[in-house]
Amino acid sequence: MNKKTNERPVFPFVSVIGQEEMKLSLILNVIDPKIGGVMLMGERGTGKSTVVRALVDLLPPIEVIENDPYNSDPYDTETMSDEALLKLNNNEKPNIIKIKTPMIDLPLGATEDRVCGTIDIEKAISEGVKAFEPGLLAQANRGILYVDEVNLLDDHLVDVLLDSAASGWNTVEREGISICHPAKFILIGSGNPEEGELRPQLLDRFGMHAQIKTVKEPKLRVKIVQQRELFEKDPQNFKKICQNEQEALMKKITNARKNIKNITISYDLLEKISQVCSELEVDGLRGDLVTSRAAKALVAFEERNEVTAKDIYTIITLCLRHRLRKDPLESVDSGYKVQETFKKVFNL
Known part of the structure; x- marks a missing residue:
């Protein structure tokens, strides 16, 4: 079978x-x-x-060393388990399998x-x-x-x-x-x-x-229910129908992983990201780091080379909304607050 x-x-x-x-x-x-x-x-x-x-x-x-309980990378000695490293140092050639x-x-x-x-x-x-x-x-x-x-x-x-x-x-x-x-x-x-x-x-x-959030649009809800029923009736056939689209997305992700190291972000944009974090009183520097990394990942995914203000706008709410200090008396959504501060700093 x-x-x-x-x-x-x-x-x-x-x-x-x-x-x-x-x-x-x-x-x-x-x-x-x-x-x-x-x-x-x-x-x-x-x-x-x-x-x-x-x-x-x-x-x-991924390629791993066979029978290694840690899925050790056979080509990266920095992240190998002690057992795998010991065998390598003893000139034992590991069996490599894909999982x-x-x-x-x-x-x-x-x-x-x-x-x-x-x-x-x-x-x-x-x-x-x-x-x-x-x-x-x-x-x-x-x-x-x-x-x-x-x-x-x-x-x-x-x-x-x-x-x-x-x-x-x-x-x-x-x-x-x-x-x-x-x-x-x-x-x-x-x-x-x-x-x-x-x-x-x-x-x-x-x-x-x-x-x-729960989808509110009735037509979309019906479409979700119908798709789920089709999938449950014949999962293999449903997956075949989506196969080309699925493979295209896989290829995009694989290429983006390879190209992310070539993506650039200007000093001016980095400064503006930090200004947004500062004005929102985000503690520490995690917010700044994650926002610039996520913007680069988005650019790599979209097969471009340089981060723009629009890219930062797309991801900044996802990167910062959970880092804002909660005020129990405030009714404004934290995501809205991030977007408004972004527009003010970037003059949009």
Whole structure:
């Protein structure tokens, strides 16, 4: 039997109607993972999980060292696991295989041991070896880690995830024994605002923040329902219909990943980005950095070479809205505030 028919069918990304904010923020993070992940906030049943799972089908397969629990890159010694590096130093030639980009779902009740991995202290003492059982962070290396209902997760666990996502490494320490392994992944969190927001200091560490609203237009709602029914009736045929469009988008993303290092942004625009952040009283420099990175990723995606003010306008709300200080008495939407400040600074 063909392996593909055994896999759970995934709704094609190109067939998702509406939700442009969510789709754009996910694509930009795939092009440049240094943007720092996405927080998707929206009501129940708005397709957050569907879109995130569809995203993985747009990513090319990755080359890994066979039987390596960390999906180690066979060509990058900087991010290899200790075991892979040791074999390489002993002139052992690794077997290289291609696998689908990993997509790991973090269950809501996951413990820190399940996420980070555990060290078997007894085995370490009795046999003198570092007995480590890798966790979800190891499995997510070089892929995507998706946390649904991230706002219901323990703050300490969110902190661990954000630390690993930012540094690209996970360190586990027990009884004086320390293990470090690569954990480079795109962190995507989703949540329902009715169940509470994340603490501001945790929210600030997500690169982008997309607000997902229920589609109000009746004709669009009918179209979404019809598409879903067609997909559920015959997933393979539905995917065939979208195949050309899906492949074209995959190619665009792959090219953008290669070309992002050639994108330029003028000093004048960088200064204006910083001025917007300053006027909005955004703490720290994350807002400035993420905005310039996201603008470059957008330009790479659109197959151009230089960032314009229009590019910055397209992404600046996604990069800054969650970094503004909350005033409980203020009724103005934070996204509107970012746009108005942008227009004032850029004289638009």
